[in-house]
Amino acid sequence: MMQPSPALTQASQRQSRTVRELGLACCAYLLTFSGAVLAWLQHAGLPLDSGVLAICALPPLAGLALWTLDASDARQYSLHMATAMMALPIALMFWAGSLNVEPAQAPPAAPTLDAQQLFDGAETVADTDLRAGGIQRLRTGRFADGSELRLSRFADAAAARNYLAMLSQAMPNEPFTDAGRQGLRLRGNGIGAVEIVYERHGADLLELRAADRSGLLARLAAQRVPLPQEDAAAAPAEPVPAWPFFTAMTVAHGLAFVALIAWAGSHTTRVPALQGAAVATPDELRARLLSLGAFDFTEIDVDGAPALRIDASPGKRRTHHITLHIDAGSGTVRVHEKLGVDGDAPMDAAEASLRGPGDELFDVARPAAQKVWSSTLQATMVEPSRLAAVPLQLQHRHAALPADYAARLDGEGVLTALCAVVTRSGWHWQPRLFGRRI
Numbered sequence: 191m192m193q194p195s196p197a198l199t200q201a202s203q204r205q206s207r208t209v210r211e212l213g214l215a216c217c218a219y220l221l222t223f224s225g226a227v228l229a230w231l232q233h234a235g236l237p238l239d240s241g242v243l244a245i246c247a248l249p250p251l252a253g254l255a256l257w258t259l260d261a262s263d264a265r266q267y268s269l270h271m272a273t274a275m276m277a278l279p280i281a282l283m284f285w286a287g288s289l290n291v292e293p294a295q296a297p298p299a300a301p302t303l304d305a306q307q308l309f310d311g312a313e314t315v316a317d318t319d320l321r322a323g324g325i326q327r328l329r330t331g332r333f334a335d336g337s338e339l340r341l342s343r344f345a346d347a348a349a350a351r352n353y354l355a356m357l358s359q360a361m362p363n364e365p366f367t368d369a370g371r372q373g374l375r376l377r378g379n380g381i382g383a384v385e386i387v388y389e390r391h392g393a394d395l396l397e398l399r400a401a402d403r404s405g406l407l408a409r410l411a412a413q414r415v416p417l418p419q420e421d422a423a424a425a426p427a428e429p430v431p432a433w434p435f436f437t438a439m440t441v442a443h444g445l446a447f448v449a450l451i452a453w454a455g456s457h458t459t460r461v462p463a464l465q466g467a468a469v470a471t472p473d474e475l476r477a478r479l480l481s482l483g484a485f486d487f488t489e490i491d492v493d494g495a496p497a498l499r500i501d502a503s504p505g506k507r508r509t510h511h512i513t514l515h516i517d518a519g520s521g522t523v524r525v526h527e528k529l530g531v532d533g534d535a536p537m538d539a540a541e542a543s544l545r546g547p548g549d550e551l552f553d554v555a556r557p558a559a560q561k562v563w564s565s566t567l568q569a570t571m572v573e574p575s576r577l578a579a580v581p582l583q584l585q586h587r588h589a590a591l592p593a594d595y596a597a598r599l600d601g602e603g604v605l606t607a608l609c610a611v612v613t614r615s616g617w618h619w620q621p622r623l624f625g626r627r628i
Contacts, residue, residue: 201574469616484596
């Protein structure tokens with residue numbers, strides 16, 4: 191069996207390495223994006239249970255699974271990674287946006303009264319468990335003078351306020367303002383010959399029973415019960431606004447995808463000079479390219495820089511222009527491609543659908559196009575096996591291809607033949623998506 195040439199092996203290994211690096215960049219981005227969504231959900235108050243963590247872990251895990259696939263078909267591998275990077279964050283944002291994130295509950299109010307000090311000196315103290323009824327603590331104490339204190343501690347001030355309002359509606363009462371205090375005094379025949387006063391101290395509701403008003407004030411002073419203070423009504427918890435986060439993430443995702451395409455368009459399509467090839471001078475390389483008589487060359491000048499433009503168009507309504515600029519300073523030939531369609535019939539069903547990768551998930555009912563107009567900038571990933579198979583003969587200022595071979599070349603074939611001339615002349619081949627169109 192014929193062994194692959196060292197040049198082919200070198201080119202294949204380099205291409206595999208560059209597309210793997212593209213895959214790692216996509217995986218790192220998916221991990222970063224998922225982490226940002228997870229951090230926002232936590233900030234918004236959503237409990238991070240195992241289900242939420244698993245869904246946020248899916249994009250980076252899916253990207254990692256794609257990264258481990260065979261990269262021998264570099265174009266298909268790159269398409270899969272780029273599609274995953276584009277689509278998975280969008281799906282994750284749709285999921286995060288569908289969640290009903292409740293505002294975080296305010297922490298329980300700190301106790302206002304000291305339950306230990308409040309019952310100092312009591313003859314009997316009893317605690318009752320009424321947590322099922324919403325009262326966190328219920329303590330009752332009886333003193334030697336016959337007075338009684340009862341402390342009811344609620345979850346928050348609002349609960350205590352509501353309970354006191356219910357009592358005021360159920361029983362006759364009047365304000366209790368003796369000695370500057372603020373409370374509620376029950377009155378009427380139904381309570382007997384005792385004075386009953388309620389005071390609310392935040393989330394604590396204090397009930398005091400004594401034989402008369404002087405006994406009430408004496409007991410409050412003996413237990414050092416502070417004057418009730420009007421507490422400010424707690425502002426209702428507001429949900430964290432979602433639109434700033436989703437707007438920022440959408441913009442960031444778009445910019446990141448454009449940056450990835452720009453970087454990958456140069457990184458994964460670069461073809462280094464053939465190892466061991468004699469380096470031609472810029473004039474020799476230019477002469478070799480122009481000597482390919484089967485190709486339609488035009489010498490042009492763009493912004494003062496000389497360049498070569500090759501017309502590899504397959505027809506009048508479909509154009510394929512390849513522009514080469516010889517950069518002597520870096521030993522690189524910069525390559526720009528532009529494809530255009532001017533009202534031609536679709537070549538296949540994929541072109542007629544006018545859909546990009548993933549569009550069929552969102553727009554299944556779009557009708558097929560009858561005519562197509564488009565203008566596309568692209569950076570072609572040259573296949574190492576096809577590059578190694580170009581039957582090129584190089585001389586000092588001349589390059590030759592068999593006539594029958596050159597006549598069969600399509601646009602990509604012309605590009606591959608030009609890449610063979612450049613790299614076998616000791617120069618690097620560097621496609622570009624952006625920058626000056628030269």
